[in-house]
Amino acid sequence: MNDISLRHDWAIEEIEALLDLPFNDLMFRAQSVHRSHFDPNKVQVSTLLSIKTGACSEDCGYCSQSAKYNTDLEKEKLLPVEEVIKAAEAAKDKGATRFCMGAAWRNPTDKNLQRVIEMIQAVHDLGMQTCVTLGMLTGDQAKSLKDAGLDYYNHNLDTSPEFYGNVVTTRTFKDRLDTLKSVREQGINVCSGGILGMGESRRDRASMLRELVNLPKHPESVPINMLVQVEGTPLYGADEIDSLEFVRTIAVARILMPLSYVRLSAGRTEMNDETQALCFMAGANSMFYGDRLLTTDNPDADADIKLFRRLGLKFEESVELQATEAQCENRKKAKDFSETASA
Numbered sequence: 001m002n003d004i005s006l007r008h009d010w011a012i013e014e015i016e017a018l019l020d021l022p023f024n025d026l027m028f029r030a031q032s033v034h035r036s037h038f039d040p041n042k043v044q045v046s047t048l049l050s051i052k053t054g055a056c057s058e059d060c061g062y063c064s065q066s067a068k069y070n071t072d073l074e075k076e077k078l079l080p081v082e083e084v085i086k087a088a089e090a091a092k093d094k095g096a097t098r099f100c101m102g103a104a105w106r107n108p109t110d111k112n113l114q115r116v117i118e119m120i121q122a123v124h125d126l127g128m129q130t131c132v133t134l135g136m137l138t139g140d141q142a143k144s145l146k147d148a149g150l151d152y153y154n155h156n157l158d159t160s161p162e163f164y165g166n167v168v169t170t171r172t173f174k175d176r177l178d179t180l181k182s183v184r185e186q187g188i189n190v191c192s193g194g195i196l197g198m199g200e201s202r203r204d205r206a207s208m209l210r211e212l213v214n215l216p217k218h219p220e221s222v223p224i225n226m227l228v229q230v231e232g233t234p235l236y237g238a239d240e241i242d243s244l245e246f247v248r249t250i251a252v253a254r255i256l257m258p259l260s261y262v263r264l265s266a267g268r269t270e271m272n273d274e275t276q277a278l279c280f281m282a283g284a285n286s287m288f289y290g291d292r293l294l295t296t297d298n299p300d301a302d303a304d305i306k307l308f309r310r311l312g313l314k315f316e317e318s319v320e321l322q323a324t325e326a327q328c329e330n331r332k333k334a335k336d337f338s339e340t341a342s343a
Helices: 012-019 023-037 081-093 110-124 139-147 173-185 202-213 243-256 273-281 301-311 318-342
Strands: 042-052 098-103 129-133 152-154 189-191 194-196 221-226 261-264 286-288
Touching: 012 023, 012 202, 012 243, 023 243, 023 273, 042 081, 042 110, 081 098, 081 110, 098 110, 098 152, 110 129, 110 139, 139 173, 152 221, 173 189, 189 221, 194 202, 194 243, 202 243, 221 243, 243 261, 243 273, 261 273, 273 301
Parallel strands: 042 098, 042 286, 098 129, 129 152, 152 189, 194 221, 221 261, 261 286
Antiparallel strands: none
16 A cells, blocks of 8 residues: 555535536546555455344434334344354355444443343454444443454444434434544444435535544544435435435545545445446445345345456455355356256
8 A cells, every 4th residue: 555644634615625526537536546545346345234123212314223213113132142143154154254233222231232242252253353333332331342352333423413413313413423432442443434315415425524534533444325215214205315426425435535445335225236336436345245234125145246247346355255156156057957947
């Protein structure tokens, strides 16, 4: 990697100017930054599992897991460790290098945290990186997670501080920043990004990116989500974000945070292959892999492998990708044989 001076003093007007660039110029600039620090044809893949579903006391307007909304979501208690290990093993077999676990809590109790720590340690024993998203944390809880060997903590800002109150009222924007501070002080890698398509303006998107890039240290992972509309939530029926505007935001995130992994996250089922290809060209070099993201759909593994083949992309762990591609090819051969035999 080349030496680079990372900035933490971006003004919102500078970020808006990037978002306003002609599309070709913006893509060229983002690609140039990306190629300076990453292999442009490799993508890190993570798998996300809901380890405790529903009955959350928060009122996040996009979330099917809030107890305040009627989304017909089946509530589940914290999963047994054995079930989490089984899911992690399956994710590893499919090529994922990081296993993320999410619990629908405002904040975990110390008792529940101890059970999550057992999961973290078990997943680590499989040779995978670990990430959890558990809501707000105290400093002592962050230390416990660090002592357990946690690699990443996810806590998204969601949107700009100016628009935040239109999305969430049960916790403040400062609460989110305080949790990120507690995590960072313990030396845990930070995973933090936002959600696009909730009715925010382009200036809001610039403001959210400013909050992320002006943190004392850039998040190691920056997930950019497209809103998945869930019937029964307040944001159901919101105007969808233009796909090129989404790509622009990916590109600007790459320019602002050149050493971070920019993750193409929720909403890929709403994107065609061409939009996803533009996101990778804009500097996205991480994605969630597997057919579920907590409670929403995600493209299945075979579809992603086919897309990667078309684009000439590889998983960051190339040996695992080759094994997964072989599995996909074997399934195709078996299907072709079955169809021929039954003809």
